Amino acid sequence: MRSLSAACLFLLAAFLPAQAAETWSFADHPHPDFTDEYSAEEDAIFSDLEAVGSGFRNCAARITFEYLIYNRRYPEFAFTHDFNEGLELWKRHVLETNRAASSFCIVIEVTEELRELYSYEFATPTEGLFCGKPGRQPRNSAEDRIMALLDRLVSYAATGNSFALPALSEVEDWSDIRLNPDIRYYVEARHERRYGNEPAPILRDTVIVLQGEERLAFVEDAMARNDLADVIATSPDCSAFTPEARAAKREAARGDPI
Structure with missing residues (x-):
């Protein structure tokens, strides 16, 4: 029965329009949310993952499994998209949408x-x-690799x-990366x-001092x-907020000394 089902899916894929990948709507094809029931087979896979020490304690396994659930629910998605894309x-x-338990895992895999790339063994000035x-x-x-991540x-x-929002701002805590003031303010305030x-008021004040009230608005x-x-597309180049550039802008904001 499974082989017959698989054959049917492959036949379906052959007749799907080429532009299906470009017109896929997640609104029309949402991931099963927490109230949806998985099949007995999917529940059994969950149990197997837990038994071998994977499941919820292994983010890679959790993400892959929930992605496979999505493809089982909507097989045409699998046939019209490259796996990684x-x-x-x-x-x-x-x-x-937070419609899967792997939201945290998706972010934590990247961070x-x-x-690791910023650890002592792989440290590189960026x-x-x-x-x-x-x-x-x-x-x-x-x-x-750092840039891709x-x-x-x-x-x-x-x-x-x-x-994801706090994860982006927290890169400043363990790397030499410094976000532009307007981007940092957006991320922190939104969260x-x-x-x-x-x-923190200093984030708002920094935008005003270095970029102006209009930019804050x-x-x-x-x-x-x-x-x-x-915000990112219209934020100044990184060179605009080097320590030297920031110091010059603060000095200019104070005005000429009397």
Whole structure:
């Protein structure tokens, strides 16, 4: 029966339109949420994963399994998307909707690899590489990988996910990366306001001093639209906020000494 079902799916794939991958709608094809019942076979796989020490304690296994559940629910998705391309599209859908338990895992996979690359054994100076947006071209394979992971983390944060937003701002805690003031303010404020709080006043004041009241208003408007991409696209180059550039702007804001 399983082989017959598989044959039917492959026949279905042969007749799917080529543009299906471009027109796929996650709104029309959402991931099964927590109230949906998985099949007995899927429940058995969960049990097997737990028995061998995987399941919830293994993020890679959890992500892969839930992605396979999605493909079982919508087999045409699997036949119209490259595995890795489809996986990234599905991840962003999950982060936007929180319709799968692997939301945290999707984010932690990226941040854990970044932390490893920034650990003592793999340490590499990345000054000017990234400030919430690309700053310069990578200079070696380690920076290539770091930049690819940061791009993914930014795309995850752009969904507004409650795990991804703080993960982006926290890169400053364990790396030499410094986000542009407007990007940092957006990320912090968007996350804090989810819980009825406000970001640290210094973040707002820094935007005003270095970028002006008008820029702060722009960021606030983008926040209301959940549009991190617009803030990043219009944020100045990373070179605008080097320590030297910041010091010069603060001095200019004070005015000429009497």
